[in-house]
Amino acid sequence: MKNEQVSKLIYNFNKDSFQADLISWFNKEQRQLPWREDKDPYKIWVSEIMLQQTKVDTVIPYFARFIERFPTLNDLAAAEEQDVLKAWEGLGYYSRARNLQTAVKEVAASYDSKVPEDPKALGSLKGVGPYTKGAILSIAYDQPEPAVDGNVMRVLSRVLMIDEDIAKQKTRRIFEECVQEIISPNNPSAFNQGLMELGALICTPSSPSCLLCPVRQHCKAYAEGVQQDLPIKSKSKKQKKVEYFAFIVKDQTGRYLIEQRPEKGLLANLWQFPMAPFAETDEEHAAGWFEQVYGLKITINGKVDDIKHVFSHLIWDVTVMEATVEEGSLRTSQSKFVPSQELKDYPFPVSHQKMLKHAR
């Protein structure tokens, strides 16, 4: 979509009235949220990272614990990565946590521990993309920058009746151009947050509450009765299924074997119980596979669980087995035996938290 087409979209759109209606609604109806208690750019930043692809209700307890544990940017910069991951445990998309700490260290080292107000500097930080950059600049620093997330695309696709596919990367730029045209120069913070709050509370994906909407009279889709048909979004692919055995292995002193995952890829740097893909072995040869990989002879006592875990792009089906060590010494460097009471100090993905009940 070209620039002139965006101009055409907002031609004869009453933006002054739209801004006033949206902002007064937001000032009145906004939820009280922990990250709205002050304008500390560090806290705004943490909240925006946590909120990526994650619901507000999920984030609230994590945000509270995280800020209690790392109250300032310098506290986070100085922390051990394992402690940061532990604070993120269960929230998902763990590269967010590692990127955030990388970026915070950069701010401490290069920007005197002050979150940059310069868009280019801010946007170059690890994990800070177009949305997060705009959110921090507008909410913490009152700059009239667009902050286009899924809510904003849904709301504006209806208000301006835009039928571009919001699943496509480049579509975001169209909405950014629209926001630049209609954003309130006086209160960009309330304007951007108002669009998102409207998307979360009123202009919902299914059955939007148009009769309660403060900007209904500005909404082209409502006028045409097509609000249910927007936004347009192409379908995502189905997840692939992968099957594993997992081993809850206890040694003679009652400690359990865990290992750290690789530093890149799925669940990077998190800890887990050893796993064997079905592609590499079967139930009959599992003990042999284990000895070959870990250097330990084990006795498998039996299957104790079957865990199905759904990711955004794949599905794990994990057959959990209990085993005891007979002899041998550990071959891999990233694995170790840990007393059961210390398991809680390691960050586990949720799939393996479900197995913890078999280890104590």
Added chain:
DNA sequence: AATGCGGGGCA
């Protein structure tokens, strides 16, 4: 431009 990356809640 397409894919990898988590986990929870809801119709």
Added chain:
DNA sequence: TGCCCAGCATT
């Protein structure tokens, strides 16, 4: 079950 969620990095 499928969809959606205050997206970003990598290829």
